[in-house]
Amino acid sequence: MYLRWFHKLSSPPYFYRLASILSPWLSGLSIALIAAGTYGGLVLAPPDYLQGDGFRMIYVHVPSAYLGMMAYVVMAMAAAVGFIWRIKLAHAVAVSAAPLGASFTLLGLVTGAIWGKPMWGTFWQWSDARLVFFLMLFFLYMGYLALRGVTEDRDKADRLSAVLAVVGVINIPIIHYSVEWWTTLHQGPTITRLDGPSITMDMLVPLLVMIAGFSFFFVWLLFVRLRGEILVREQKSRWAQELMQRSRV
Amino acid sequence: MMEFLRMGGYGAYVWSAYGITLMVLIINIWWTYRFYKKSREALGGILGNFSKHQPTVRKIS
Numbered sequence: 001m002y003l004r005w006f007h008k009l010s011s012p013p014y015f016y017r018l019a020s021i022l023s024p025w026l027s028g029l030s031i032a033l034i035a036a037g038t039y040g041g042l043v044l045a046p047p048d049y050l051q052g053d054g055f056r057m058i059y060v061h062v063p064s065a066y067l068g069m070m071a072y073v074v075m076a077m078a079a080a081v082g083f084i085w086r087i088k089l090a091h092a093v094a095v096s097a098a099p100l101g102a103s104f105t106l107l108g109l110v111t112g113a114i115w116g117k118p119m120w121g122t123f124w125q126w127s128d129a130r131l132v133f134f135l136m137l138f139f140l141y142m143g144y145l146a147l148r149g150v151t152e153d154r155d156k157a158d159r160l161s162a163v164l165a166v167v168g169v170i171n172i173p174i175i176h177y178s179v180e181w182w183t184t185l186h187q188g189p190t191i192t193r194l195d196g197p198s199i200t201m202d203m204l205v206p207l208l209v210m211i212a213g214f215s216f217f218f219v220w221l222l223f224v225r226l227r228g229e230i231l232v233r234e235q236k237s238r239w240a241q242e243l244m245q246r247s248r249v
Numbered sequence: 250m251m252e253f254l255r256m257g258g259y260g261a262y263v264w265s266a267y268g269i270t271l272m273v274l275i276i277n278i279w280w281t282y283r284f285y286k287k288s289r290e291a292l293g294g295i296l297g298n299f300s301k302h303q304p305t306v307r308k309i310s
Binding site for chain 2: 034038042043047053061100103106107111114117217225227228229232235241244
């Protein structure tokens, strides 16, 4: 049963319609969650005992850095599925996730630098493993997009870039564990700890709301971009032409 | 209100971080919808050219 559903989902016209139905809901949900999370983070959460109000940058830094990594995992998984089973839609998902993920990785780097200046006294530290591996994530996205840019044939671009995406996924656990394996300026994990999160509820809830909002934001724009990508890839198929003809009358 | 904007002396950092985040969110929305619109237009263009090459019946006067 699941297999049949998966099969249906991987059909471009079905997914195109599903994405158009879901997009308005996803946009509303993500904007509402981000607005609530911003209010919670700037107003409701109490100031940190060490960093005062400066810690409030966590509510934009952590969600964007997390999204930069999550988008990469989505991209690599989709690329692997497309490479192994030759599913056209999977490659379209991978391509659509890349620019979104790259922009949030850059945002994670920039907000991290802004946060680093007052707390560590520096915008950047080359000897910090977390920072350097996260910068590498940004370069992986750039490499992926550049590789696609210089490869003329789309099928070849799909397969070549899929290899790069899958190999690069090794960087994700390295980023995650870098703060435990090496001594870094960057603080250790706060939420994903064995003994539970080391942060009080009134600080944690806005952060989780913000992370959820960013995740829905990603899925929303991924779906919109995917619809465009599907139209480009399916321009010779009957359903896409019929769809355009119908929308023009 | 001023107290809120000052953010305990971290105002410049906090507000620039939030401002840049808002900018990236908006740019992403704009970018993505522009890509979608362009894809639709490109497909429409292909279909437009296609219909131009269809044989047309000319009226003989």
